[in-house]
Amino acid sequence: MTIQVGISACLLGERVRYDGDHKRSSFCADELSQWVQYVRICPEVSAGMSVPRPTIRLEQHQDRVLAVIPSTGADVTDALIAVADRHQPQLAALSGYILCTKSPSCGMERVKLFDPKTNAYERVAQGLFARRLQQLFPALPVEEDIRLEDAVLRANFMLRLFIYAGWQRLEQGLSAAQLREFHACVRPLLTAQPQSLAALDELTEKAAAMTPALRVNYLESLMKALSNPANLPADSSNALVPLNEYFERYLPREQAAELACLIRDFLPVA
Template structure:
């Protein structure tokens, strides 16, 4: 089995490549996610030839847009960072997600300080130069920052998207309508949990499309990843859980139905994690097999030992 590759800012793996010679090792990435993926580590600032340690870079607001500048010397390294993103293309096209270093003027995904030279003030409203290139060049690629991965909901969402995108990347090329339908069918309950409108729109779009053009397939996966990037609410999860429960309406006893209903409602009220009703549903799926449910990524979106649904 081909390992899933995930790009990552090198400092998050403990590499001492930051401007001050330090690192920002992410325990989740190195100790947990790293058991299931192969990391592709990059440091744009080192990649453009800057030393360790090095003068700091900051983002500045200029007439020609956001620029990455070394305030100590006035050197503008924006174009070099963009060129690095271009050179990194062969690596990035093999990955299924990217973990970025928060607040970095090169790698920060959002809320990076942007300095206004006229006022002397800075607002947290920019993206790092390299991160912005990733967003522009690969709109379907799952991106997340190390700090946001401390949030259980965002952590679970990112990992789920990585595994979905990796599955997409393994589809045989050229893509056939049959292969697309099978892939899309496996995502139906996940999409329903995350974005009901796009769930409906994508279903119609796939059904109506006959020719698997590059524009169509690129647009399809971008819309899928857009839908999945929206965190699922308890209400939507409850809707999906009840939808799955309906598949067992003829097999379960009255007591089993009541137990499952109570578990789903307890989750809805915030008294139990999602894992509790899901465990019951998986148990009933083993007891009463159903091919459609067995193929749904919603029930098993990533390795269980990551324990991502324990806290949501």
């Protein structure tokens, strides 16, 4: 199965940044590229801006965050938001998105937000394309290149990516019984988060029939719960012990013993 992942084009080495350079991520370009098919978008270029171009910054204007070109005063807010809207059908097929850190267009979090009167800033904003993307697809797994350098966050993103892709393949015509089957498969991954697990158990057990609201509610709750990375390896015993018991039934004896050994070594000493 092909997994499609959206990505800020500069992370794949495309020279589309304001200064004509790129921000190539070797994990994205060399490693992950073997497993997924990328859909690359540079929102600023898609919004009609040139390479190179003047820099953009986010400014707080009363209750609105605007993307402004300080050297000209031009407001490019709507143009950046419109890129996500225009690409919506293409974005709907994605199973995840990797965004470029700190960018006023692509940054997922902690982007500089300026006070235009004082030029002071706080790192509290989200890039405008990134914000619209997450408004349109709230359950979509999204990460930033810098965060993917952390092994725990990377593993968590990969997990969410594959679960979301699995869900997308099921979604058409999904029945309540199939939802329960899907939930039974992902349940062990949630055992480190008992509250979320109980809520999702209840949601699926009560489901007599599949409705659009149930589908959205289940997916958003599941992806939110999974986006909270488990504290490895301390939180893993609840998930790994039952998984080990499950695989023991199907693996040849030698492989089952090897798996049990790996799990024992991984888990903290009780």
